[in-house]
Each structure stands twice: as structure tokens, then as C-alpha cells.
Amino acid sequence: MRLLVTGGAGFIGSAVVRRAIADGHQVVNLDALTYAACLDNVKSVSNAPGYAFEQADIRDRAALDRILATHEPDAVMHLAAESHVDRSIDGPGDFIETNITGTYNMLEATRAYWTAQGRPEAFRFHHISTDEVFGSLPPDPEVMFTEDTPYDPRSPYSASKASSDHLVRAWHETYGLPVVLTNCSNNYGPFHFPEKLIPVVILNAIAGKPLPIYGTGANIRDWLYVEDHADALLLVVQKGQVGRSYNIGGENERTNLDLVQTLCSILDRLRPKAQGSYADQITFVADRPGHDARYAIDPTRIREELGWRPSVTVEEGLERTVRWYLDNEDWWRPLQARAGVGQRLGVKA
Numbered sequence: 001m002r003l004l005v006t007g008g009a010g011f012i013g014s015a016v017v018r019r020a021i022a023d024g025h026q027v028v029n030l031d032a033l034t035y036a037a038c039l040d041n042v043k044s045v046s047n048a049p050g051y052a053f054e055q056a057d058i059r060d061r062a063a064l065d066r067i068l069a070t071h072e073p074d075a076v077m078h079l080a081a082e083s084h085v086d087r088s089i090d091g092p093g094d095f096i097e098t099n100i101t102g103t104y105n106m107l108e109a110t111r112a113y114w115t116a117q118g119r120p121e122a123f124r125f126h127h128i129s130t131d132e133v134f135g136s137l138p139p140d141p142e143v144m145f146t147e148d149t150p151y152d153p154r155s156p157y158s159a160s161k162a163s164s165d166h167l168v169r170a171w172h173e174t175y176g177l178p179v180v181l182t183n184c185s186n187n188y189g190p191f192h193f194p195e196k197l198i199p200v201v202i203l204n205a206i207a208g209k210p211l212p213i214y215g216t217g218a219n220i221r222d223w224l225y226v227e228d229h230a231d232a233l234l235l236v237v238q239k240g241q242v243g244r245s246y247n248i249g250g251e252n253e254r255t256n257l258d259l260v261q262t263l264c265s266i267l268d269r270l271r272p273k274a275q276g277s278y279a280d281q282i283t284f285v286a287d288r289p290g291h292d293a294r295y296a297i298d299p300t301r302i303r304e305e306l307g308w309r310p311s312v313t314v315e316e317g318l319e320r321t322v323r324w325y326l327d328n329e330d331w332w333r334p335l336q337a338r339a340g341v342g343q344r345l346g347v348k349a
């Protein structure tokens with residue numbers, strides 16, 4: 001397929017680009033290269049014959065029209081977004097503009113392109129979203145997010161993503177645009193920008209710095225290895241039913257405290273300290289305002305309809321991730337100098 005991937009220089013988008021090229025697809029990577037982007041994430045495929053890069057902002061409609069007309073994709077995979085909840089608390093404006101207005105531009109540019117192509121049935125607009133749109137779950141392990149869970153976003157980030165999901169469904173119902181949607185749980189793995197919890201913990205640990213845990217660390221997240229997410233996305237864009245959404249999750253619920261302790265014990269094994277454990281560096285800090293208590297995905301639909309399953313257990317995935325950060329200082333060291341990285345953000349309420 002000829003795929004137009006937005007946000008392909010980010011964490012998940014770059015995993016999609018790498019996997020799509022490996023699977024023999026042609027890929028146009030459209031990315032504005034914001035603070036969260038790194039073209040090194042796609043260096044391994046940047047010379048592949050099927051790969052092209054377009055630096056463009058999804059808020060720039062004319063650029064989107066030009067790129068669609070030039071590359072004539074069979075499908076759009078829309079991942080470009082502002083993605084860090086803490087930044088959305090300090091500055092929601094960028095989240096409204098990119099996640100909502102940007103998605104509106106993507107939909108309108110894609111609709112114009114698809115109409116000009118004669119409205120091909122096989123075309124897909126795949127919108128990549130998050131489980132955070134569903135709000136917060138009670139601790140009861142029987143209760144999980146399904147595709148029918150009502151939306152209840154509670155941060156500027158999740159509210160902006162929820163809005164974009166609604167726009168995508170409306171463009172399907174109103175204009176017939178052939179869309180598919182996915183809502184995924186927390187991802188982790190190589191190339192995760194060093195402002196997010198898992199890389200922060202690994203990199204602070206080896207630098208001898210405190211390992212910050214928000215509140216009491218009791219918040220529960222459902223973790224998925226990023227390459228398993230990329231596989232799921234490529235499956236949905238090719239085989240997903242039009243108009244349908246699919247929840248994607250690893251069925252790996254962990255409290256944040258548990259997760260950080262697991263990372264510390266992996267590090268204790270792979271790079272032991274002269275004395276004591278990395279867990280001694282754990283520090284509890286003020287909680288994030290509106291911090292959702294629990295997210296958990298029921299992935300029954302994608303498993304039963306499309307046969308997807310994660311290939312990596314959380315133990316294997318975390319170990320691979322720790323090893324990757326230990327081996328790739330050249331990648332993460334320069335990113336730590338970018339604005340806001342390493343600072344506590346999102347404490348304003």
C-alpha cells in the first residue's frame with residue numbers, strides 16, 4: 001500500500017514507518033518536526049526506495065493538499081499530535097490547534113483528495129487515538145474500556161483527542177469518508193521521548209537522580225510494547241471494518257510504583273550500582289492535577305475480528321527497552337537539552 005503517515009518522526013509514528021517499510025509498503029512520512037520529533041527514529045529506513053519525508057504542519061491545509069496530490073496514498077494513518085499530558089496542563093492551546101484543528105484539516109484535505117480520486121471504496125483514513133478519551137476506571141479488575149465505553153476525557157490532552165475522534169466519526173457518517181479508529185493504552189519501547197515516565201526513570205536512575213513518582217504511585221496503566229502497537233495499526237488499516245473502532249491494549253496493568261520498581265530491578269541486574277538498589281532513588285512528588293486513577297483496555301474485538309495479539313510480555317518488553325536506552329545514549333543525550341525536558345511540568349491547576 002502507499003501510506004501517508006502523519007507524525008512519523010515521533011515515538012509511535014516512527015515504529016509504524018519502520019514496520020511498514022519492512023513489510024514492503026511505500027511510506028510518506030509527514031511531520032512538522034516539533035520538539036517531540038527526531039528524524040533519527042527513522043534513520044534505518046530513510047534510504048529505502050519506498051520512503052519519502054515531507055516536513056509539513058497539519059494546520060497548513062495547502063501543504064496537506066499538495067502532499068496528498070503528489071503522493072496519491074491508498075491510506076492515511078494519522079498519528080501527528082501533541083501527546084504529553086503534563087504539557088497540555090501548562091499550555092492547552094497547542095493541543096487544541098494541532099489535535100482538533102489539525103485533525104479537521106486532515107479530514108477536509110483527505111475528503112477533497114478522496115473525492116477527486118472518485119471516492120475509492122478501498123481508501124482508508126485511520127485515526128490513531130488513546131484510551132485516555134474514556135476517562136478513569138474504578139479499581140475493579142472486571143471493569144475495562146470497551147469500544148462502547150462512553151467518552152469522559154479529563155485532561156486537555158484527552159479532551160482534544162476525544163474531540164478529534166468525534167470529528168473523524170462525523171466525517172464518516174456525514175460524508176461517507178471510509179475511516180477506521182483505534183484507541184490504545186500506554187505505549188513504551190525504543191525511541192520514547194525522554195520526557196515520558198519510562199525513559200525518565202531509566203535515564204534518571206543511571207544519572208543518580210531522583211525517580212519521581214506522582215502522588216502515591218497507585219495510578220494504574222495498561223502497558224503495550226510500541227512495536228506490537230505498530231503491528232496492530234498496520235493490521236487495522238488493511239483489514240479493519242470501515243466506520244469501526246478498535247481498542248488496543250497489552251492486558252498488562254501495573255501501578256506506576258510497580259512499574260518503576262520493575263525498571264529498577266532490571267537496571268540492578270544489567271548495570272548494578274556500587275551500593276544499594278536504584279529503587280533507593282524513588283521519590284514521591286506532588287500528583288498531576290486530575291490524574292486518572294486507572295486505565296485498562298479490553299482488546300477482545302481486535303483479537304477476535306483481526307487475530308491480533310501482543311508478541312512481547314511486559315517483562316520482556318521492559319528489559320528490551322532498558323537495554324535499548326543503555327545502548328543508545330547518542331540518541332537520547334541531545335534530546336535532553338530540548339525545552340522543558342527534565343523539568344517538572346503540569347503542576348499548575
Ligand SMILES: NC(=O)c1ccc[n+]([C@@H]2O[C@H](COP(=O)([O-])OP(=O)(O)OC[C@H]3O[C@@H](n4cnc5c(N)ncnc54)[C@H](O)[C@@H]3O)[C@@H](O)[C@H]2O)c1
Pocket residue numbers: 006007008009010011012013030031032033034035036037038056057058059078079080081082083084098102128129130131161183184185186187188193
Ligand atoms: N504514547 C502513547 O502511549 C499513546 C497511546 C495511545 C495513543 N497515542 C497517540 O498516538 C499518536 C502518536 O503518539 P506519540 O507518543 O508517538 O507522540 P509523539 O509526541 O512522540 O510524536 C508526535 C509527532 O507528531 C508530530 N507533530 C506534532 N504536531 C504536529 C503538527 N501540527 N503537524 C505535523 N506534525 C506534528 C511531532 O513532530 C512528532 O513527531 C498520538 O496521536 C497519540 O495521541 C499515544
